Amino acid sequence: MSLPGAARRVRAYGGQFLLLAVLTLVTALLITGVPRVADRLTGQGLTEYVAGQPVARRDLTYSTAPDVVPASEQPVAASRGTLLAAIEEKMPAEVRDTIGERWFAAQTVPGRLRGPTLSDDKGLIDLHLRAGTGIREAATLVGGRWPERGVTPAGAIEVTLAETIATTLGVAAGDRFRLSLLDADNNVLNSRPVDLVGVWRPNDPAGGVWDTLPSMLKLSPPEGDGQPFVGVAYTADAGLNSITAGEWPVAFGWRYRIAPDRLEPGRLDALIAGVDGLDRALPTEVKVTLSQGVDIPLRRFADSLAAARTLLAVIAAGLLATLAGLTLLAARLAANRRRAEFHLIRARGGSTGDVLRRGLAESLLVLPAAAGIGWLLGGLLPGAGSPWLWVLIAGLLATLLPPLAALAVGRRAGGRSDLGGRSPAVRLTVEVAVLGLAVLGAFLLRRRGLTAGSVDPLLVSVPVLLAIAAALVALRAYPWPLRLVSRVAARARGSVAFLGAARAGRAASTGPLVVVVLAVATAAFCGVVATGIETGRDTAAAQAVPGDLLVRGERFAPDTAGKLAELPGVRAVAPLLTVPAERPYADRAGRPAPVTELRVVLVDGERFAEVASAAGVPVSVPDPVRARADGSTPLPALVSPAVADELADAGLADAQGDRPAWLDVQGNRLPVRTAATVDEFALVGDGVARFVVLPWPALPADAPHQLAPTGFVLAGAGVDAAEVDRVAREGQNRYLRIGGVGTGDKARAPEVTTRSAVRADLGGTGVNGLLVFGFALGAGGGAVLGLLGLALAVLAGARSRGQVLSRLRTMGLSRRQWRGMLMVELTPLVLVSVLTGAVVGALLPLLLTPVLGLPAFTGGVDVRPQFEPGLVAGVSVLAMLALGFAITVEAVNNRRMRLGEVLRLGEES
Incomplete structure (x- = not known):
């Protein structure tokens, strides 16, 4: 029981412990890495999605209707400007934390602009005067100066114009105009002189300060025949105070822009609730109206994210169940190879505790370290969140599997390895129980349903249970057609087909077949759902x-x-x-x-x-x-x-x-x-x-x-x-x-x-990267783990198969006949496992679609999973690849065992 003895045994059985260590490492990496990558892709998708929205869906705008400001409230620009910070302070904390840029603007109603430099061919020109924050910092003067005083000593209001507007009108700094407020019959109600003191150019025409209507960067075209062009001029606070003191109506606006890089997926629900509560926190100083479209993209992203997380949970559950099955198979295979050693310990008076301590000492040297390495590697991936508790649980279970498998092998002196030493009645009871649980779970899932986007144990366990139940049913039905083939082959000439079919009917073992079905079902599920989403998006775009x-x-x-x-x-x-x-x-x-x-x-x-x-x-x-x-x-x-x-x-x-x-x-x-x-x-x-x-x-x-x-x-x-x-x-x-x-x-x-634009928009809901990652992980991981499960299924029967082949070779079986018999024996196993997994994976979306919330990815169009030619082709390629891989594993294993020595060493070698 010493540490050096355990280390020597680990070295002697290095291949078996290496396989267990790799499986444990991959499990820990999956548990740690998938949430981190999903978090990074979610945050990146949210940022890009919100950044791509039009400004109307990124801004929170508080505004007042144009009105005459009483003399008692003058000067008005400074007092209204202070509300920019006051309004933000009243916002819910979740909303306030996401605010990036903010602007205040005061804008007069338009007045008719007249002047000697405005020729008649320019048409009618109406001009708003606007004062506010951020304009000077976002522009560069190209002529004249900024309106520092606001009002000239002669009483004219100082204004500046964008270069594009000044060029269109043919005016320059130093020109003088008169701005008149007209009624519906074009009678002059009010009039003020205006001096153009500067012309400026925006540093970035796409800057947020310019996202106001009407635009400061260009003239708005007439709305009909005989209607004026409309422009906006910038003035200082003093200039605005001067014109509003003369009973010129003015409107105010306080605009806050959501910064995409400040959004966090984990606080998305709280942010949406905060935006909904903005109406209850309006300022009381003035009568304002809130307009915003921020909640529209946020809700759409939240719905898509909830559905994507549900889908990813189902895929991850299938992969983790497959890895758990592979780890159990690897532990059983390692224990079966050391059956004689454990029987000898029990024969010499060793207790159950001795076997457990022996196996636990060996596992502690390898598997906890493998789980830790997987956790560290997963932590290197970009993203947030490292669920160390689940990694600890997975590492603990993986560490306990080898000693428990050794104890199970050491307790029995023989028996059928494919049944695990259980009686047919016990096996039948277990299979019926699993089948009943799968059917009951599927019924409850469809009957009860769940909130779209939620993840619960029933949702992630039903697909696994259905795959296991389908594998058990396939295992029960597996020998019947082979027995018929064996009877037909017995009447034909040659022994290859007869011997291969006879061995195939007895070679299927429960564990490997279940694992392969789980893996292939996960891969097929990803393929069917991905195809259904793409088809749904095409349908939505066509509609x-x-x-x-x-x-x-x-x-x-x-x-x-x-x-x-x-x-x-x-x-x-x-x-x-x-x-x-x-x-x-x-x-x-x-x-x-x-x-x-x-x-x-x-x-x-x-x-x-x-x-x-x-x-x-x-x-x-x-x-x-x-x-x-x-x-x-x-x-x-x-x-x-x-x-x-x-x-x-x-x-x-x-x-x-x-x-x-x-x-x-x-x-x-x-x-x-x-x-x-x-x-x-x-x-x-x-x-x-x-x-x-x-x-x-x-x-x-x-x-x-x-x-x-x-x-x-x-x-x-x-x-x-x-x-x-x-x-x-x-x-x-x-x-x-x-x-x-x-x-x-x-x-x-x-x-x-x-x-094409509608189709691209449906694919750009912000979670497409997360979907691609989930489907690639499920399809690729399922295919690889399925091949590994087939390899373990082949290795599980490699010893007995090697003994039979050794005897047949001494009786004259040629190498070509040996390959043919191997092909006949392994082909049914491969086909049954791959096809069963493919059928289960294709049928699972029909069961789960109502609770997965897939219409969130297709613009509300129902996703109808169906068999596609591509899926059939993919399953066929996977089956051929799996068959070739299984035969290669068997051939390599036979060379390593040297079949002649297997025959001489006997049954228990």
Whole structure:
């Protein structure tokens, strides 16, 4: 029991202890390294995701409405500026800790700018005066000076302009103007002289201080014919105080920007709760309004992170269970190789304690050190968190396994190694218990469910139990087909097939097969889920943009579709018309129907089908949408279920068209009948449950209002989105010039969305790196551990197989026949284990998808796991690789054992 004796035994059985040490080290490395890498990837993803958001989703903005400041509150700039720190102090600590930059701005309502240097061809110019923090530090003078005094001795307000605005207006430092406050009838209410004392250039045009509307860096274009350009000039606090003292309305804003590098994934929930509580901590000094979109990306990231952590927990549980099984197999294999030694100790009067102390002394020399090295190596990986307690537990269990295995071997003098010395009744009881637990756990998991993103013992244990149960079932069914093959082979000539099949039917052992099934199931699970997520993202992108590009705007000239079709690369164009909210009528006269508001979509079905086909988007275009109609007869409509029920209750839009419902589309009363009920349609939009989809009617030439499209869907993978945007803007402007919309209407600019951009956005939710890491770890680790499990399965029966082969070689079996028999014996083992694991891994997502929260990665689209050709090919390659690896291990082991010596030494050598 001495330490030198234990060291000599460790050296004598170095290969076995080396295998145990490697498995222990890998287990400790996995327990330590995976959380650290996951933490680093999560933090990096959160930073990049928030940094990539538009400024509206990164800023907390407190603002006041423009108003005249009472004389009692003058000077106003300094008093309002002090609220910048006061508001921040009232924020919850979680929000306050993430604030990076902060700005205060006071801005007057615009006044009409006039001066001798402003020529008539410049158009009308309205100018805001703005004072605040951070502007001087973010700009460099290129002419003149900063407005130090704010007000000249003559009473003029000192202002500066950005170089881009000054160049556009053709003005320079030293020019003088007059700023007039006008009413709705352009009557002058107030007027002040203004001196341009300096021109500056921003140090960084993308700096946060410039992210205000209207922009200080350029003139805002007119909102309609006869409307002015709008610009912003900077003045000092004294200049602002001077103009507001003259009853000029002014608005104030305090803006705080979230710093992405200050965000911590561990405090994300607290930060979201803090942002939600900002409304309850508004300042009382002035009446302010809070506007923020910070919670939108944070909630989206939190949902994705919760789902990713759940998924990673399932993968890690499969890998850790596989490593535990491999460690147990390695300990049993090492103990079986030393069976004679342990029997001799017991025969000489050694007690159970003697065997345990002997094995424990050997394990303590190797396995705790291996666990410590794994913990240290894991600690070198970037990230935070080192769960040393779990590493300690894993190291302790690994240290106890060899002595316990030695005790189990030493207690029995023989018996079947594949059953572990247990009786068939005990084995059957254990198998039935495991199978029952797996089925019960799966039932409870589906019945009870869990909060998306949570991790509990049931969630991580059910996949492991199901894999073990499937392996036990496969082990029970394994010998039956082989016995039939053996009977057929017995009648054939030659002994290779008969002997190989006969040995294969008896060679399967429980432990190795379970481990291999666990490993392969983990790898297959990762492959199926990853493929399902990618497919779900493709589906979500196709639903958002059922072509290559989607254009949406107000209204476009009728010839815009032809102009778009002429662009290089465009293969097909389909116009669409969307009315966001419309209430049906009961008759042509406009009598209201008892149906609430719904969305109306008109689309040219034939052209839309061409676009979808040319873009390769799997979109179904039902026949009613392809119909040709002139609007004089009821149009066949695709109706959502909610709308269909209301129309049926109202007795409208029956399929025969006897009593149609009427819809007002751009001034045209169109009769509608229900042709089909559908749950969704590609062009309706996300989250819309009430809609009607109609075919594009060919209205007669004398119709009072010809239909003007509000959007287009295009096919053409190489189309320049900027050119599409240009043509769309021109088409919208042509319609406005026709007079379809009043000149004062503020038509929004057309939006051009590409399917590739939507797809990239779905893949950039911030946790994609964590997902890739988890899938790579699960697939790669599962494949490697599966091969190692097969190697242990081969080595477990190598001794008896070597004895049989030695006898057969002395009876004349050739080397070629020996390889053939080895192939016949090992092929069923490899195929059963790999295929069982693949089937379990492919079926697990069907069970777990409802509780994994996978729609967080696909924009809300359900993930439907399914068998893919790539998975079948991967399993086939893995099976062939595993078979070759198993045969190689067997061949190397036979050479090392020298089969002739095995035969001479006898059964227990």
